[in-house]
Amino acid sequence: MITQDFSQPIDSTTVLQKIILDKAAWVKAKEAAFPLSEFQQNLSKSDRSFYNALAKGSHQKPAYILECKKASPSKGLIRAEFNLNDIANVYKHYAAAVSVLTDEKYFQGYFEFLPQVRNLLSQPVLCKDFMISEYQVYLARYYQADAILLMLSVVNDDTYRVLANLAHSLGMGVLTETSNEAEFERALALGAKVIGVNNRNLHDLSVDLNRVVKLTEKYADRIPADVRIISESGIYNHQQIRQLQKVAHGFLIGSSLMGSQDLNNAVRAVIFGENKVCGLTRVQDVKTAYENGALYGGLIFAEGSKRCITLRQAQELVTAAPLRFVGVFQNQEIDFIVKIAQQLQLYAVQLHGNETAEFITALRTKLPESIQIWKAISVNTEEKSAVNFDDDFNVTRYIFDSQTANQQGGTGKTFDWSLIPENLKHKIILAGGISPHNIEQAIQQGCLGVDLNSGVESSPGVKDKAKVRSVFEKI
Template sequence: MQHTILDKILSYKKMWIADQKKQHSLHFLKSKIQASNRDFYSAVSRNKYQKTIFILECKKASPSKGIICNDFDPIKIAQTYKNYSSVISVLTDNKYFHGNFNILHQVSNIVKQPILCKDFFISEWQIYFARLHKADAILLMLSILDDASYQKLVKIAHTLCMGVLTEIANEDELKRAKYLGAKVIGINNRNLNDLSVDLNRTITLSKDIPNTITVISESGISNYCHIRKLRRYVNGFLIGTILMSQPKLNAAIKKLILGENKICGLTRVRDADIAYKSGAIYGGLIFVPTSPRYINITIAQRIVSCVKYLSYVGVFCNAPISYIVTIVNILGLAAVQLHGVEDQDYINILRTRLPITCHIWKSINMNHRPLSKCNILNVDRYLADSGGGSGKTFDWSLLSSMQLDKVILAGGLTINNCNKAAGIGCLGLDFNSGVEIKPGIKNHQKLIKVFQIIRSY
């Protein structure tokens, strides 16, 4: 299948280049362009203090997915990407990806990062055309270029001070990339024959890449767990599809880069505001009367109405289902978090009473009954905890045998241990007493600091 698709793309690309040359000759392009002044290689350089590199992509469609983003606005996308991205990638193929070269220009005008032109480069003319539209780097696929063609295109790009991301998909292409002196290698996790994705390809191929080369993992990275799992093997990630398919782009990026983190026990508007601005996705509102962080519906409404961008989770313990449903409907909660002995029957009934948009989270006391499998029916997330409100950690090695893509880690998380906690690879972290001045009153400096630490990987 992929061979046929790739054949069609390359056949069309040759016709497109021939047609465009009639309008923009190579001589014309050379007379109009200047060398790039945005250093792609510096932006993705390996050094002791380099954080994970994120190349975020503007992409409206793909052959495998069709239209990904119906409301595709490159300027709005770039304005969000510039806060997180080391480099911004733009798909410029018009027929199969619904891109165009004007997007390069639009994005370049509002960001300072280097712009990567992602297309099927087979001709030197394309490089000059990309540079005319302000591209600072190009993607070269070894699957469609022989060694001589690759070397020729790299030389031209470097003459224009443009960077090159060299894409490989197998061991043979990796050997060629190393022989040809590639500075930055992108490992494509997508199978070029059937379009399937295998993230283990990154792990397998990266082991044979010397640490003098920057390594980027491409395709199929869809959540924070993937990032943390693969980070030990690579320097960064090129990500587009999963972000372009999300209606709330900023939140989607935070989930991907920082995890689905929650600040629980909110009692004040100002704390919720700082939690969101620092990087939290969720705000926890506790409706357990025995908790020192218990709030009534009036306070909860004030918080929810004033800080609208947090997704709110209501925390309950053995509460009547009717009470939970009432709170959910008044506040428009994103999830309910169950901390008691709610059994499968209770959860099943609750599911039928809640809006479909409201998820169910179940807290698991790992000190009492560790959960080996995340298989409770109608539960969307699991909170691995040491017992609600204890302020203590549990033995995190208990998580080693668990699938972590639905698990949020809680219990005793602080500035001092959040880096290690994040490295475990759960979907997110849940902070409460470890970022407080006193119960229910958050320490803003600690809130800011924990997210800085989480992002330091």
């Protein structure tokens, strides 16, 4: 029996306390309209284990809880076109579990969303709400939830035990959320199996990604081996994943994905990184790149390249898989670049020659705004001094590639990676001789991703399926 009083918060000035005050009123009204006696006898246990799904997460291969969220107090409306069918049909390919917001007032969620999502996938579904009563737990199971969220910033230990025990009796798992040392200690003492660390301060909505690092490091010797740590909130890119997976076994990601118009590629970018397979010449290689986790596919139009293709070849390749295609050009006419980019509806054009800032500015005025401009920075394999260049605001991504005495790109050789400018790694994709043998060192450089070409080939333009798979398994 719960004795904690949620109708009279100590401090109603913070966002969290306002939410809890409203939640207590919502529960009272909902229970009056739809009494527990009307549905309790019809409840069955969940047959999808939240704990088993999350147990597969590790520091090497994190588990992902991907979230269906229409709005939030910190961001307002996040996804106007909130189509659960479309969202679930993307998430089912990548998630260990799927989180569904059911709070109405602050997140525009509904309990009815739970079965809608669950019927479209095989993963366990987490009911994400501000749980303060046994009635809500029963209601979550009635709507087919396989797990619930319990926030230690909201419930005391006695309330937690009542709600967690009830959830377990219904076959549901519990994601136990913490946000500071006191709550993390409580989670450990309460025997929580999956502990979430919310990097967002729910009282003022600020975000600190170091929170999960500080807490896990402080209590490292007290965290049981079978307990899974989940980092929640503030995850927007793969660099953050790589930084935090040293201490977390999984990630709960919502807002950054829900804000994207291209949800599938947004998920791929954050989970796998911004990785590109370049020099594609065959349909089967395009499919292999996509199936293994590539975000971008490189199509080379630079004359003289062993992997140069025609417009007709490219038109066949771009229909083979939903990669973001990048056209690679080298010292070619602006009108030619624009023509190819428009006809293929490229995601980006990559300039791999001696194009000047003036050339890039002129190209920008003629290219559709939706098509990005990338620039390759060629670093001599014998170079020992720092790479200096001016960051061009018209350039979205830089490709740092190897150069030998007589060849730019496609050399199969690496350059000295210590020369990569630290302050621009958030815009850099690393290229040049990356293969299954050095991919682990390459991704440790902290760039956005890697650009694969000759290192995953059996011959120029022919990708080796086993090498591509090997690289992405290590990513």
